[in-house]
Amino acid sequence: MHTDLVAALDIGGTKIAGALVDGDGRILARAQRATPAQQDGETVMRAVAEVLGDLAGSPLWGHARSVGIGSAGPVDASAGTVSPVNVPGWRDFPLVDRVRTITGGLPVELIGDGVAITAAEHWQGAARGHDNALCMVVSTGVGGGLVLGGRLHPGPTGNAGHIGHISVDLDGDPCPCGSRGCVERIASGPNIARRALEQGWLPGPDGDTSAAAVAVAARAGDPVAVASFERAAQALAAGIAATATLVEIDIAVIGGGVANAGDVLFTPLRKTLTDYATLSFVQRLTVVPAQTGTDAGLVGAAAAALTRLPDVQAASH
Amino acid sequence: MHTDLVAALDIGGTKIAGALVDGDGRILARAQRATPAQQDGETVMRAVAEVLGDLAGSPLWGHARSVGIGSAGPVDASAGTVSPVNVPGWRDFPLVDRVRTITGGLPVELIGDGVAITAAEHWQGAARGHDNALCMVVSTGVGGGLVLGGRLHPGPTGNAGHIGHISVDLDGDPCPCGSRGCVERIASGPNIARRALEQGWLPGPDGDTSAAAVAVAARAGDPVAVASFERAAQALAAGIAATATLVEIDIAVIGGGVANAGDVLFTPLRKTLTDYATLSFVQRLTVVPAQTGTDAGLVGAAAAALTRLPDVQAASH
Incomplete structure (x- = not known):
């Protein structure tokens, strides 16, 4: 018996992923399409419908009781619409209504992608067991989400935690x-x-000028590369400290490509955090790497969908 | 019948105020002592006991069912202790236990003074009816508190909203x-x-160099005075926008002496806020003056105490 399966959608500017997920967060079926990001809105919606159609082909589909959507932002959970920056064909697009119709009236829960990753980290990752947490993604952009008082805090429109x-x-x-x-x-x-x-950093012979290449140079001791990561760490520290001072979090979880730089980022970040997190009630704040991987968006969307089921407790306890 | 009276304490560096407050926020009895801020901790506690003793002399005391304390911070609501910056004799002072003992075992709710003022504004002031609000005091210091999802958000230690x-x-x-x-x-x-x-501002013949005097000069058009308020407004705007971006508030309420400057502060603040509150979900954010007056600390402490009573709904709905 799969009494508490949910369908999850992770909608980004590159791909639209879908899954059927059980109450323990296990992914039992998957589907995916490339996002036709530069096409008109109905073309993008067709890709979503195809992902849902693939999932509906699974023998488990009949057990899906709700749908969770984590979408690139901004979203408006109160209106059920999305306006992803990188999908210009969708502006105030009524995604919740459309998905509800396609799925025959299942309840649909919409959250921003930063909130989805936070739900995943709180359910299965580094924020597990923490009642007050900030989870962040530092990559091409900087996003995030909040857990407050033991529960996901998406805010009225599903955008809370926009620390970037x-x-x-x-x-x-x-x-x-x-x-x-x-x-x-x-x-x-x-x-x-x-x-x-x-500041004068010179890329290696492969010409790679990505942040990952700067991280390699920083690990090798290049002072300009080190300084650039230190400046990033300082800004993250000020933002994390501000968040803790405003809402009292005790852990900040950081994932995303830049977090993969490891100590090059985390060592100056932890050092600088003590400069900005000065009040007594924020001094115990810790910063750790994220634990959930590329499925975090799907798992978090599933967690949000599970909260719509009255007899299941996931991502809020 | 006064079935839902509560006792309220407002503890600051200058005075310790107490009141008996009914479920509608009416103050029915008052007491007050100067804070012996530079004395030892037991001397300060004696002043609190005297305030409570005065209240206990009221014929209404028997109806008091809980005690709310709003205290200068930092506080630690989880430990029941206070460490007000301006009361050096109190460091991790077990105020909750001591008040519970004096009052014969009444439930005691401790919050920071910024949170207390927020509770008052949410119950009776400019944040009434707003489910997501930031309330601030801008005077000698800058403090604040949050209402999230319709409820006061004191955070685990009672210090949340420390926007200053x-x-x-x-x-x-x-x-x-x-x-x-x-x-x-x-x-x-x-x-x-x-x-x-x-920056070269010259005070008037009375020699008053307070922010209130700078406000008078700004209203008269003194460019240096205007610029100083504009810079303050810019910092407030950045902080308010950060709060809205992190937790989704739709109103910021500002009280305290500096807010009394009126348009000299609020006009540049509203203008600058649009520079920092740029994302779609924070663009409807408004900034308004506080409505509760000098009793805000007492009323807010009473609101917090009322939330401890199972059959009463104040400041959370």
């Missing part, structure tokens, strides 16, 4: 979001690479 | 808290006055 776009440098460089000095503007992978290049 | 000590200028001036570029370091009354004086 809080300003930690109010006179700083303009950010594409329109603000200045955002955490993402300083700490994302492309900005780590840009800053290293601007 | 989030850094909005990661390379900025050192703050007495140990961090840099905190909202308080830029926007508090003393810092507004300091900055105006440093």
Whole structure:
């Protein structure tokens, strides 16, 4: 008996992934399409419908009792719409209604992708057992989500935890979001690479100018590469400390490609965090790497869907 | 019948106020002592006991069913202790236990003073009816508290909402808290006055160099005074936008002496807020003055105490 299966969708600018997930977070069936990100909205929706159609072909589909969607943002969970920055054909697109119709009226829970990854880390990863946590993804962008009082805190529109776009440098460089000095503007992978290049870092013979290449150089002791990661760490520390000071978290979990840099990022981050997290109630704050992998978006969407089932407790306890 | 009276204590560095408050937030009895802030901890506690003793002399005391304490911070609600910065005799002082003993075992709810003011504004003031709100006090310091999902969010230790000590200028001036570029370091009354004086503002013939005097000068068009309030407004805007981006609030309520400057503060604040609150889900954010007055601390402590009574709903709905 699979009394508590849910369907999960992870919608990004590159791919649309789907799965059937059980109450223990196991993925029992999968489907995937490339995101036709530059096409019109109905074409993108058709890819979603195909993913759901593949899942509906599974003999387990009849046990699916709700659908969880983690989508690139911004989303509006209160309206059931999504407007992913990298999918211009979807603006206030009524994804929840469309998915509900396709699935014959199943309850649908929509959250942002940062919130989904947080749900996954709280359910199965490094935030497990923590009632107050910030989970982040640091890669091309910087996203995140919050667990407060033992429960996921998506906020009214499903966007809470957007730490990448809080300003930690109010006179700083303009950010594409329109603000200045955002955490993402300083700490994302492309900005780590840009800053290293601007300061004179020279890429290796393979010409790789990614943040991963800067991390390799930093590990080898290149001072400009080290400094660029230290600056990213400083911005992350200020943002994490701000979050802890505002809502009292005791752990910050960081995943994503930039987090794969390991000690090059985490060592200066932990050191700098003590400079910004100064009040008594935030001094025990720890920072750890994420544990969930590439399925985090699906697992987190499933966790959100499970919270819609009255007799199941996942991601909130 | 007063079936749901509570006792409230508002503990600050200057005075210790107490009241009996009914379920509608009416103050039915009052008591007060000066805080012997520079004395030893037991002397300070004696003043609290005297306030409670005065309240116990009221014929209504028998109806008091719980005690709410709003205290200058930091507090530790999980441990029941307080360590007010301006009361050095109290460090991890077990205030909850002591008050419980004095009151014959009444349940005691402890929150920080910023959280207390938030509870008051949510119950009776400008945040009424808002499920997601930030309430702030901008005066000698900058404090605050949060309402999330319709409920007060004190956090595990009762300190959540400490917006005064989030850094909005990661390379900025050192703050007495140990961090840099905190909202308080830029926007508090003393810092507004300091900055105006440093930039060449000359006080009037009365020699008043307070932020209130700078506000008078700003209203009269003094450009240095205007600029100092604009800088404070910028820091407040960055901090409020960060809070909204992290937890999704739709209103920020500002009280305290600096807020009394009125348009001199609120006009640049509202203008600058649009520069920092850029994401779709924070663009409807409004900023308004607080409505509760000098009794806000008592009313908020009462609201917290009422939440301990199973059959009463105040400040959380």
